[in-house]
Amino acid sequence: MPLTEQEFQKLQQQAKAIRREIVDVTGWSGGAHVGGALSMVDILTLLYWKYMRLDPAQPEWEDRDRFVLSKGHGGVGHAVVLAQRGYFNREALRKFNETDSMLGMHLDYHKVPGCETSTGSMGHGLSQAVGMALGARVLKKDWRVYCVIGDGESDEGSIWEAAMSAAHYKLDNLIVFQDRNRMMIDGLTEEVMSLEPLADKWRAFGLETREVDGHDLVQLSQAIEYALQFRGKPTLILCNTIKGKGVDFMENKPDWHYGGLSSELVEKAKRSIGE
Amino acid sequence: MSKTDSTFSWTVYEADKLTQREIYGIVLKDLGAQYPEIVGLSADLAKSTKIGTFGDAYPDRFFNFGIAEQNMFGVAAGLAQAGLIPFVSTFSAFASMRACEFVRTDICYQNLNVKVIATHGGISFGSAGTTHHATEDYAIVRAFPHLTVIVPADAIETAQAVKKCMEIEGPVYIRIGRGFEPAVYTSEEYDFEVGKAIEMRPGTDLTIIATGATVYHAVQAADILKAESGISARVLNMHTLKPLDEEAVVKALTETRRLITVEDHNVINGLGSAVADVIAASGKGCAFTKLGLPDTFSPHGYPEDLMHRFHIDTDGIVDKVRELLNREFEEDEDWEDEV
Ligand SMILES: Cc1ncc(C[n+]2csc(CCOP(=O)(O)OP(=O)(O)O)c2C)c(N)n1
Numbered sequence: 001m002p003l004t005e006q007e008f009q010k011l012q013q014q015a016k017a018i019r020r021e022i023v024d025v026t027g028w029s030g031g032a033h034v035g036g037a038l039s040m041v042d043i044l045t046l047l048y049w050k051y052m053r054l055d056p057a058q059p060e061w062e063d064r065d066r067f068v069l070s071k072g073h074g075g076v077g078h079a080v081v082l083a084q085r086g087y088f089n090r091e092a093l094r095k096f097n098e099t100d101s102m103l104g105m106h107l108d109y110h111k112v113p114g115c116e117t118s119t120g121s122m123g124h125g126l127s128q129a130v131g132m133a134l135g136a137r138v139l140k141k142d143w144r145v146y147c148v149i150g151d152g153e154s155d156e157g158s159i160w161e162a163a164m165s166a167a168h169y170k171l172d173n174l175i176v177f178q179d180r181n182r183m184m185i186d187g188l189t190e191e192v193m194s195l196e197p198l199a200d201k202w203r204a205f206g207l208e209t210r211e212v213d214g215h216d217l218v219q220l221s222q223a224i225e226y227a228l229q230f231r232g233k234p235t236l237i238l239c240n241t242i243k244g245k246g247v248d249f250m251e252n253k254p255d256w257h258y259g260g261l262s263s264e265l266v267e268k269a270k271r272s273i274g275e
Numbered sequence: 276m277s278k279t280d281s282t283f284s285w286t287v288y289e290a291d292k293l294t295q296r297e298i299y300g301i302v303l304k305d306l307g308a309q310y311p312e313i314v315g316l317s318a319d320l321a322k323s324t325k326i327g328t329f330g331d332a333y334p335d336r337f338f339n340f341g342i343a344e345q346n347m348f349g350v351a352a353g354l355a356q357a358g359l360i361p362f363v364s365t366f367s368a369f370a371s372m373r374a375c376e377f378v379r380t381d382i383c384y385q386n387l388n389v390k391v392i393a394t395h396g397g398i399s400f401g402s403a404g405t406t407h408h409a410t411e412d413y414a415i416v417r418a419f420p421h422l423t424v425i426v427p428a429d430a431i432e433t434a435q436a437v438k439k440c441m442e443i444e445g446p447v448y449i450r451i452g453r454g455f456e457p458a459v460y461t462s463e464e465y466d467f468e469v470g471k472a473i474e475m476r477p478g479t480d481l482t483i484i485a486t487g488a489t490v491y492h493a494v495q496a497a498d499i500l501k502a503e504s505g506i507s508a509r510v511l512n513m514h515t516l517k518p519l520d521e522e523a524v525v526k527a528l529t530e531t532r533r534l535i536t537v538e539d540h541n542v543i544n545g546l547g548s549a550v551a552d553v554i555a556a557s558g559k560g561c562a563f564t565k566l567g568l569p570d571t572f573s574p575h576g577y578p579e580d581l582m583h584r585f586h587i588d589t590d591g592i593v594d595k596v597r598e599l600l601n602r603e604f605e606e607d608e609d610w611e612d613e614v
Pocket of ligand 1: 035037073120121123149150151152153154179181183184243257318319320342344369373
């Protein structure tokens with residue numbers, strides 16, 4: 001069902017609440033992958049609050065839709081989403097990064113309810129998502145698999161091997177979002193290792209490809225609606241995003257790939273995100 | 276990487292306390308002036324591994340391959356075939372595992388002159404968790420023929436290793452930490468020779484053989500044991516895992532009869548296993564034990580906490596030494612003759 005005006009308002013508030021808490025955790029933890037967490041928030045908000053079939057009380061419910069964060073360093077963002085969606089108590093976020101806590105920089109499948117697989121090494125998640133989508137077919141299940149990959153991450157050959165196999169097996173129950181924030185650790189993707197023409201590459205690899213503003217909930221929602229009814233191919237939604245989105249002093253600054261925040265900067269960042 | 280206090284603000288670009296990596300970046304830059312055939316390679320970790328320091332000085336001889344480690348090591352092999360000396364840097368987990376076969380087949384099999392600087396080794400990247408820990412790299416790369424494997428104890432020794440590896444015509448794997456490890460050496464005025472263990476403390480009751488970040492703790496432990504209990508613990512810094520200084524192991528075995536190894540690595544097939552091979556071949560009875568990760572994946576946590584949990588810090592070594600001193604073992608009858 002397309003996004004209603006009421007849903008739009010509600011989800012926008014949700015996305016802001018997620019961003020504010022990502023900033024909080026970055027402050028508490030002494031450091032986090034804040035830039036790339038902020039850039040994917042709108043995608044995750046739509047998935048977890050509108051599109052995914054899930055039950056936070058039963059994270060292992062067999063018929064749930066699966067979500068794989070292939071760019072596993074976005075763990076801080078995923079953790080906040082899972083907490084706010086009710087998979088676990090938000091208090092756990094206070095101990096992010098700490099020894100013996102539930103949450104480390106990259107989420108651990110053994111520890112975090114709602115985390116489908118442990119990621120962090122780039123270019124592993126998409127293959128696992130392909131396996132989950134293929135598994136649904138074998139088991140005659142109708143769950144869907146959603147996967148978020150980075151753009152820098154897509155330098156890895158394994159991403160393209162996974163894409164090739166998803167197309168080969170016509171996995172139309174797989175929807176991939178590429179967080180195209182145009183940055184990686186060492187700088188701009190096009191300067192470190194050029195990816196363009198990216199949409200053409202995905203099409204050539206056999207994925208149904210749509211390009212959207214990755215912060216526009218309406219555009220994102222339309223692309224997901226389209227993917228949900230599309231048959232015969234996996235879908236790739238190329239999401240043009242801004243690294244550090246929402247925090248003025250972080251936006252489009254590769255430095256904020258990973259960083260710490262003083263309490264003063266936490267407040268400044270939250271003011272920038274707004275209520 | 277302990278929790279920073281809340282008044283502290285920094286980004287990945289300003290993390291300038293990262294001594295071990297920084298020093299190697301600077302040494303490499305200096306070597307670059309001396310050897311025009313050195314080229315630097317990284318996979319989106321030029322800043323994190325500090326090979327970027329070389330890159331800033333010699334932009335024409337530095338190549339970033341993006342997040343694509345397999346390709347990077349393959350290209351390094353090609354550059355070496357072309358007559359250059361590639362220094363390739365990424366996290367240990369990715370050098371030893373992600374790009375494993377490229378290192379083994381393209382570089383080691385062909386005995387090419389490629390130097391791998393593998394950073395964030397062992398559990399040094401604490402909070403990043405298992406995906407970013409490398410507690411199996413000794414086991415993997417030690418099994419590659421032609422490869423020299425060096426695990427420096429601290430920043431100064433890293434500088435020594437980076438310089439010395441230029442004298443080796445062939446592949447070298449240098450495994451370092453994240454850079455927060457305490458210093459063992461205060462100057463470069465000591466004899467560093469690839470393949471030769473360094474005696475950090477003389478001793479007659481037992482020998483602690485350590486490598487990498489655990490050398491610091493072994494030295495601390497020996498000092499505590501001496502002060503508290505008059506125990507005379509020899510400490511060997513086994514900075515070269517391969518070729519192993521077998522002579523130093525046999526000497527320690529003969530003279531102290533009790534050996535303990537300490538490593539930031541799985542106890543399977545790392546330093547301890549290499550030492551055990553030498554002991555077994557010697558045919559001599561002894562009391563021997565290995566400290567390291569007990570064949571388990573390391574969880575996330577602060578590195579100092581993880582080192583404590585796995586008993587590879589000062590406390591863990593002290594406890595293990597006391598236990599080992601009480602252990603019985605069969606003395607071979609002709610022991611004295613052999614000595
Ligand atoms: C195989 C592998 N190599 C290197 C890294 C280190 N690393 C962590 S995040 C990152 C950059 C990721 O860039 P991108 O995918 O664009 O993510 P984003 O900009 O959205 O944060 C790198 C190189 C890794 N995690 N895995």
